[in-house]
Amino acid sequence: MATYTIKEAKAAPVGTKGPIHWMKHNLFPDVKNSLLTLVGLYLLYLTVPPFLNWMIFDATWSGTQDEITKGGARWIFISEKFDQFMYGFYPEELHWRPNLVLILTVAFLFSFKIFANVKIKAALILSYPVISFILISGGWLGLETVETEKWGGLMLTLVVAAVGIIASFPIGIVLALGRQSDMPIVKTLCVGFIEFIRGVPLITILFMASVVLPLFFSDGIDFDKLLRALIGITLFQAAYIAEVVRGGLQAIPKGQYEAAESLGLSYWQGMILIILPQALKISIPNLVGSFISLFKDTTLVLIIGLFDILAMVTLTNSDTNWLGYEVEGYVFVTLIYWVVCFTMSQYSKAIERKFNTEH
Amino acid sequence: MSEQEIMISMKDVNKWYGDFHVLKDVNLDIKKGEKVVICGPSGSGKSTTIRCLNHLEKFQQGNININGTELIDDVKVVRHIRAQVGMVFQHFNLFPHLSVLENLVLAPTWVHKVPRKEAIKKAMYYLERVKIADQADKYPNQLSGGQQQRVAIARCLCINPEIMLFDEPTSALDPEMVSEVLDVMVELADEGITMICVTHEMGFAKKVADRVIFMDAGQVIEENEPNEFFDNPQSDRLKLFLEQILSH
Numbered sequence: 020m021a022t023y024t025i026k027e028a029k030a031a032p033v034g035t036k037g038p039i040h041w042m043k044h045n046l047f048p049d050v051k052n053s054l055l056t057l058v059g060l061y062l063l064y065l066t067v068p069p070f071l072n073w074m075i076f077d078a079t080w081s082g083t084q085d086e087i088t089k090g091g092a093r094w095i096f097i098s099e100k101f102d103q104f105m106y107g108f109y110p111e112e113l114h115w116r117p118n119l120v121l122i123l124t125v126a127f128l129f130s131f132k133i134f135a136n137v138k139i140k141a142a143l144i145l146s147y148p149v150i151s152f153i154l155i156s157g158g159w160l161g162l163e164t165v166e167t168e169k170w171g172g173l174m175l176t177l178v179v180a181a182v183g184i185i186a187s188f189p190i191g192i193v194l195a196l197g198r199q200s201d202m203p204i205v206k207t208l209c210v211g212f213i214e215f216i217r218g219v220p221l222i223t224i225l226f227m228a229s230v231v232l233p234l235f236f237s238d239g240i241d242f243d244k245l246l247r248a249l250i251g252i253t254l255f256q257a258a259y260i261a262e263v264v265r266g267g268l269q270a271i272p273k274g275q276y277e278a279a280e281s282l283g284l285s286y287w288q289g290m291i292l293i294i295l296p297q298a299l300k301i302s303i304p305n306l307v308g309s310f311i312s313l314f315k316d317t318t319l320v321l322i323i324g325l326f327d328i329l330a331m332v333t334l335t336n337s338d339t340n341w342l343g344y345e346v347e348g349y350v351f352v353t354l355i356y357w358v359v360c361f362t363m364s365q366y367s368k369a370i371e372r373k374f375n376t377e378h
Numbered sequence: 379m380s381e382q383e384i385m386i387s388m389k390d391v392n393k394w395y396g397d398f399h400v401l402k403d404v405n406l407d408i409k410k411g412e413k414v415v416i417c418g419p420s421g422s423g424k425s426t427t428i429r430c431l432n433h434l435e436k437f438q439q440g441n442i443n444i445n446g447t448e449l450i451d452d453v454k455v456v457r458h459i460r461a462q463v464g465m466v467f468q469h470f471n472l473f474p475h476l477s478v479l480e481n482l483v484l485a486p487t488w489v490h491k492v493p494r495k496e497a498i499k500k501a502m503y504y505l506e507r508v509k510i511a512d513q514a515d516k517y518p519n520q521l522s523g524g525q526q527q528r529v530a531i532a533r534c535l536c537i538n539p540e541i542m543l544f545d546e547p548t549s550a551l552d553p554e555m556v557s558e559v560l561d562v563m564v565e566l567a568d569e570g571i572t573m574i575c576v577t578h579e580m581g582f583a584k585k586v587a588d589r590v591i592f593m594d595a596g597q598v599i600e601e602n603e604p605n606e607f608f609d610n611p612q613s614d615r616l617k618l619f620l621e622q623i624l625s626h
Contacts, residue, residue, distance in 0.1 A: 272469075272471075274467060274469050274471035275471060275473065277434055277467065277471060278467065278471035278472075278473070279473075280434060280460070281432055281434060281460060281463075281464075281465040282460070282484070282485040282489065282533070282534075282537065283457055283460040283461045283485060283489040283490075283537065284484075284485065284488060284489060285453075285457065288488050288489075292484065292488065293473055296475050297473075297474065297475050300475065374475070
């Protein structure tokens with residue numbers, strides 16, 4: 020027989036930590052890897068300095084077109100056309116309205132964190148779209164009406180993306196639940212809808228929404244062009260959300276459904292209180308991925324004659340005083356897309372951390 | 379049968395999974411306050427039997443009557459029965475996204491419409507009973523298996539069940555945690571709740587059960603009071619089964 024004493028934890032051996040060790044280990048472990056490192060550094064030297072020069076050091080940041088002397092980016096184009104990039108043709112004196120909506124959005128997101136009360140949260144969720152809509156579109160409470168033809172730029176991009184995300188989410192959840200239903204008619208309808216939408220490109224759906232949909236309505240009913248696009252995008256996105264949520268639902272062990280049932284919870288109580296919170300938590304990365312790709316897809320509204328931020332680049336470049344500034348425009352728009360998408364992805368990580376109960 | 383009230387009555391219950399006949403004419407009467415242990419080899423239909431009692435499984439033929447209510451495939455009837463029947467699962471099935479306390483408060487507040495304050499008070503009382511009140515704010519995954527199963531038992535008790543069903547409550551536990559769960563179950567048994575327990579813990583059966591039932595191939599093969607059951611088995615099938623589980 021043998022007995023053993025319990026050992027103390029020891030410190031890690033010296034020389035296995037720190038930046039120098041890391042470089043030795045990862046960048047220059049042997050001849051082959053050292054060579055690759057050097058080639059990599061050379062490529063960085065070839066590309067990064069010229070890019071930075073164009074973007075920043077040789078760029079023209081202010082003044083007029085006549086004063087451009089350097090060969091870098093001419094950002095004066097962006098500052099000249101900034102309002103169009105942001106608001107499209109939205110009347111200048113009313114820009115405060117979309118601005119206020121943006122501030123409200125941030126305020127809503129923060130207040131959502133602060134208030135724990137479910138009723139306040141529900142009130143926030145329900146009031147947000149209404150207030151935002153009234154502010155942007157007007158025609159109520161003495162606010163001047165702004166027709167949707169005048170909406171454009173980043174504002175339009177954000178409106179389309181936000182409506183698409185917010186409206187498609189509940190529809191997608193219901194479709195996912197319907198797809199799992201025991202009721203054959205409900206199930207067939209949901210599967211049929213999802214598979215039909217997923218089998219068709221978004222462009223087709225937008226065309227159908229803008230060209231085919233009006234055929235079903237009698238003359239005289241003028242269905243707003245933006246509204247039609249929004250309906251199309253929402254239905255399209257809902258089908259994808261449904262499949263993402265279904266993945267989450269399938270990952271929930273059967274025991275969770277049984278425990279909910281055996282405690283006497285009804286179907287909807289079990290779903291809302293037990294199954295969906297867990298399924299949606301698992302689905303967060305995929306949901307956000309899907310939202311990010313929707314955000315980028317919104318630019319397709321261009322083909323039915325709506326001017327989102329990307330369309331604004333083309334439009335502003337048709338100004339005869341400002342020809343040949345596409346590059347600056349596209350770089351600027353790229354940057355904006357990246358900032359928004361990166362923010363969404365960071366926000367999703369924060370939510371994931373918040374909901375993590377696997378300590 | 380004595381004068382005592384019948385709590386559960388199964389009459390000629392038959393169940394098929396597709397073509398597979400899982401339960402064959404199961405007849406069972408359980409009196410109020412009775413403790414019944416069901417044992418048998420795996421696949422013998424013992425879990426299926428108790429899962430039929432709260433309608434987690436449907437049966438195709440026969441009748442089940444729980445505390446005076448005929449169990450039929452109707453949402454209202456099923457909910458009425460589930461409100462009186464607590465079930466403890468092999469894998470605990472706690473809700474991992476809710477704290478221990480919220481796991482316990484959920485059903486009373488949503489199903490039985492108990493005010494939240496009262497539900498919390500009751501939940502704490504039962505957590506105290508299963509000796510785990512200090513873990514109320516933790517999440518299930520932070521607890522050991524034995525602790526989780528005790529929480530699961532407390533969760534059932536919070537709905538004031540007339541009947542408790544245990545579906546192999548200790549078989550997913552590490553050996554050193556089995557006794558803490560069995561202790562809680564013994565205590566419960568002493569209080570007179572009607573209990574049906576599928577288990578292979580023969581010590582528990584001897585100590586607590588009023589009756590032990592042996593099932594094989596979807597049928598009740600033998601039932602007896604515990605001492606007779608273990609010391610004087612009648613059927614060859616039970617003799618073989620007891621030899622196998624008691625020999626190690």
